[in-house]
Amino acid sequence: MKLGIAGPQEPGEKIIQIIKREFHQIEPVALTYRTYLEAPSLIAPQQPFLDVILFAGATPLSYAEKHIKQTIPWEFVPRSGSALLRVLLSIALLNKYDICRLSSDLYDTAQLYEAYEEIGINKDRLQIYTAKPLPQANDFADYVCAFHEQHYECNRVSCCITALSSVHERLTAKKIPCFRVDPTADVIRQTLHKLQLNYLLQVSQQSQIVAVYLRIDASHEYSLLNDNEYQYIIDKTNVTREIYLFAQRIQAAVIEVGLREFLLFSTKQMLENVTNNYEKIDLLPAVRKNTSSTLSAGVGYGKTAQEAKINAGIGMERAGKAGGDTAFIVYSGNQIIGPIRSYDINQPANTNPKIDQKFLAVSEKTGISVNTVFQIYSLVKQQGKNRFTTAELAELTGVTLRTMNRIVAKLTLHGFCCEVGKRVLANSGRPSRIIEICIP
Known part of the structure; x- marks a missing residue:
């Protein structure tokens, strides 16, 4: 799995170190920025070459969502209570700042109260100010800096905590006590495990076996094909050719079942890509155009190949009862989509079925x-x-x-x-x- 890590240098390096030490199946790619405003331009050209992107926090992810299209899974390292407790401990150990008087731009009041309760401090003793979340605004960092600076200068707080590296740098430069909350190693590990499992699940779903059951629709009893055995065989050969061409496109294994039926096995990803999620099943109009026959098609999903085959057969029978030249998609749990036709449903029907x-x-x-x-x-x-x-x-x-x-x-x-x-x-x-x- 190729994982892009979008974040400032310090937390990004911490994530990469854990990956190299414990997650050998993951190939990390550093997408380092100074401010989250750079995230969209940094990520956009890299998405086609990555499997997943992990953001150092929720703010850069929210900002990126506003400016670029997500084409692969995105995730962020969550703001955990353990990371907050760690930074509170760091502040308390300095014996210089009162942890009961602070401002925050990454946790809401309820989360902060809960963390203080964990260390035995009642919320009645707290004087805490939290910034309104506006991560999609271009001037969010300016807003956060002004928020912390105002409360500190008015002596409402003794210090402030933030998750934004740019805010931490700017406040520190102004001699305002500011502490950055970075994710703990344990939270990073949990997030990486989650990403791995989601990625493997996605790959498994894309590789799911899908069955396609096809039947050459029976010609009308008065069809001219019935009067010429040789021409009937020629036509069946042409239909078979179209089926094998389609099978080649979806990289399917083909089994000929009897005289008029075919069973194809492919993967979910391949079939859905070729048919544009079943918006256009080219095989049906190709047979209709290039032969004197039509097809009834059923596409079946299942937890096993046998279940997929059974569901595909159900779809094929449905297509036949609907008049042929159509397809039905059958998912697990007997969820059925269809009919999917190869022609405009409003076109006039064949007014003389006795003559081709x-x-x-x-x-x-x-x-x-x-x-x-x-x-x-x-x-x-x-x-x-x-x-x-x-x-x-x-x-x-x-x-x-x-x-x-x-x-x-x-x-x-x-x-x-x-x-x-x-x-x-x-x-x-x-x-x-x-x-x-x-x-x-």
Whole structure:
């Protein structure tokens, strides 16, 4: 874990010493500043290269939150009662300052009363002044200095305590007794342990196994695909290709389950990044656009791979019942999100489910029957080429040459085929035209 430590030099060095001595899994990076006003400009360029940032106190963290965007976890070393008791002990040992009369800018009155009760001093004996917290203001340090200085000059307090190094330096320079409250080693250790556990939990969650269950939606009973087994296999191959391309993007393991189902295993972080937290599952529109099929998809989370698989199956069944070409996300505890569709829900539905729309459009433009259009389209896929002589097309489709010439003429008129050359098939007679089929 790469940990950025944002704070003044002295507390920052103390934290780094503890890390080097006791936390060998942490790589510390010093982000040292003189005043917390420098924190945002110091941290912003370093965030992409760090895993966590630890602030020396709450004030620099609050100020940084106002000025830069947080992209990684931030934490601060808390203001503990033990640190306050330590500084009170230091003041008392000097036998010079009255610890019952002081000003503070880091603890509220209730926290201070509680600390004094721990050492047997009743709050009735106390004359304590606390500064109003305004850490996001650019002039907060000036405000705090003026606060302490005013109370000291008016003889209300014997000394002051602060957590800000810049305030400590300025008041000390003015001969005002000021004591800085630094976190104890024990509090630093506790904070570092907490950071480690949170980081490991985050990594574990990002690496959580997620299952994606996919099913090729069944074609309508009147679909043209049902009349051509070869074309059905070609289409399934195209769908499989899109699935494997998607699996490659999310670095998933793929298991083919039966004839129409696929099971993918990836990680939470990878899948959510690729789909932008499921705002856009590109696989669904890719299959819809590039094949004659659609998919029902279920994404399943779980504490185990088995639970993730079961939840993904639930999501897939939900997607199928919703009409296909959609996805459902199923989390642990049966929390379900969906449907997530690959198209605008307000677009008009298929008004003629008995005829595949792509071939119907060509048929309506050319005046050629849908079956003939589909037959020619299937020949292109089956033969692995899109150029034929008119004689070849006539023979393969089982129609006369004259009929095929009429079909070619209609397709050419509307841009679905074009003549690219001629070929002599016999020693005598006219050469046969070479036609390039352009049916999408």
